[in-house]
Amino acid sequence: MDRIPILKVGEFLLVSVQVDMHDRLAMTLQDDLTARIVVDGARGVLIDISSLDVVDSFIGRMLGNIAAMSRVLDAQTVVVGMRPAVAITLVELGVALRGIQTALNVDSGMALLRKRVDAAAPSAGS
Amino acid sequence: MDATVGSKLIQILRQNEGRVLTEWVQHQVSADTFREDLVNESELREASRQLLAAIRVALARGNASDIDAAEWADAREVLKTVSATRAKQGFSPSQTAMFVFSLKQPLFSALRAELSRDPEALADALWTTTVLLDKLGLYTTEVYQKSREELITRQQSELLELSTPVVRLWEGVLALPLIGTLDSERTQVVMENLLTKIIDTGAPIAIIDITGVPTVDTLVAQHLLKTVAAARLMGADCIISGIRPQIAQTIVHLGVDLRGVTTKATLADAFAVALERTGAKVVRADVGRSS
Numbered sequence: 363m364d365r366i367p368i369l370k371v372g373e374f375l376l377v378s379v380q381v382d383m384h385d386r387l388a389m390t391l392q393d394d395l396t397a398r399i400v401v402d403g404a405r406g407v408l409i410d411i412s413s414l415d416v417v418d419s420f421i422g423r424m425l426g427n428i429a430a431m432s433r434v435l436d437a438q439t440v441v442v443g444m445r446p447a448v449a450i451t452l453v454e455l456g457v458a459l460r461g462i463q464t465a466l467n468v469d470s471g472m473a474l475l476r477k478r479v480d481a482a483a484p485s486a487g488s
Numbered sequence: 489m490d491a492t493v494g495s496k497l498i499q500i501l502r503q504n505e506g507r508v509l510t511e512w513v514q515h516q517v518s519a520d521t522f523r524e525d526l527v528n529e530s531e532l533r534e535a536s537r538q539l540l541a542a543i544r545v546a547l548a549r550g551n552a553s554d555i556d557a558a559e560w561a562d563a564r565e566v567l568k569t570v571s572a573t574r575a576k577q578g579f580s581p582s583q584t585a586m587f588v589f590s591l592k593q594p595l596f597s598a599l600r601a602e603l604s605r606d607p608e609a610l611a612d613a614l615w616t617t618t619v620l621l622d623k624l625g626l627y628t629t630e631v632y633q634k635s636r637e638e639l640i641t642r643q644q645s646e647l648l649e650l651s652t653p654v655v656r657l658w659e660g661v662l663a664l665p666l667i668g669t670l671d672s673e674r675t676q677v678v679m680e681n682l683l684t685k686i687i688d689t690g691a692p693i694a695i696i697d698i699t700g701v702p703t704v705d706t707l708v709a710q711h712l713l714k715t716v717a718a719a720r721l722m723g724a725d726c727i728i729s730g731i732r733p734q735i736a737q738t739i740v741h742l743g744v745d746l747r748g749v750t751t752k753a754t755l756a757d758a759f760a761v762a763l764e765r766t767g768a769k770v771v772r773a774d775v776g777r778s779s
Binding site for chain 2: 441442444448453454465
């Protein structure tokens with residue numbers, strides 16, 4: 363069975379969704395990612411969905427869930443590269459993804475993640 | 489419709505074609521509905537002659553009632569051309585339909601002259617002709633209507649393309665000046681345009697200026713909020729600007745919740761915020777310093 367690779371970049375995890383997400387794949391990703399956050403002690407997760415053409419409400423909710431779970435594990439989540447069609451679909455479906463940070467591309471997503479982790483760091487460090 | 493009436497009609501048409509045509513054209517020219525500013529007599533005569541010939545051909549093929557049949561294709565074609573041209577030239581529907589209806593009088597007088605000795609056949613022939621010409625007249629009006637509708641549809645789509653420019657104000661700052669009423673279809677186009685442009689330019693801030701939107705109701709507000717939400721999902725921030733006092737009042741009275749959205753009164757204010765967020769700063773050059 364195929365999996366979505368999770369790459370470790372410094373203290374962040376990078377997930378790039380290159381194939382169409384079906385429900386089982388999304389569930390597997392959720393399992394793998396939460397496990398990796400704990401194992402690697404990651405402080406941030408960056409999910410790149412620029413290759414994702416089709417979403418449904420389930421996938422939308424999955425993204426929200428992943429973000430919420432990461433937050434519980436003390437990691438920030440940023441979703442980057444959402445396509446216009448996908449964004450419109452999610453809005454029409456009423457999936458607002460309230461708790462999720464978004465950015466236009468991986469670059470600005472990384473910058474955002476860095477900023478948020480740095481902002482959170484002093485309280486964690488002291 | 490019986491073939492005898494049809495054949496009689498053909499006979500009369502063939503014998504009197506020249507006279508019927510002349511009378512018909514005269515009729516059209518002298519009628520109140522004639523538009524000498526838009527059409528000249530020779531054109532009219534040519535179109536009339538074509539239609540008359542086409543009617544005769546169709547009748548000769550033995551069909552005097554069903555103008556949707558293949559026999560009437562030529563006549564329909566002539567009518568379509570005349571009607572479409574007139575629709576474009578700005579004729580009114582009745583002025584267009586008169587082209588066919590004014591044929592009644594010359595045709596009827598020809599029939600009366602031919603069949604005066606046989607009242608029953610005359611009545612039959614008159615009825616057949618009336619029904620036929622009415623159908624042709626209605627067909628003309630239909631085509632007229634259709635060409636007008638095509639015109640409107642085309643203009644609508646042209647307007648749709650024209651009305652949604654996304655402009656780049658600064659590096660990383662886009663602006664979308666909305667002008668005119670927002671309906672669902674337009675909002676869809678606007679939304680897609682803006683989001684595509686955000687992807688293309690990688691701009692993290694977009695200003696939606698609604699100075700040119702005359703009214704904001706719940707639906708329009710809904711559309712705006714959707715656009716802002718979609719842009720946010722993609723990682724861009726939207727600022728809504730150009731909110732006039734009345735519109736601010738309407739929004740509050742309607743109970744529309746704009747709390748999650750940055751709103752500014754003017755485009756200039758919104759631009760200042762956008763510059764601040766991108767880290768740019770505008771400083772007035774001190775001109776008087778040299779003294």
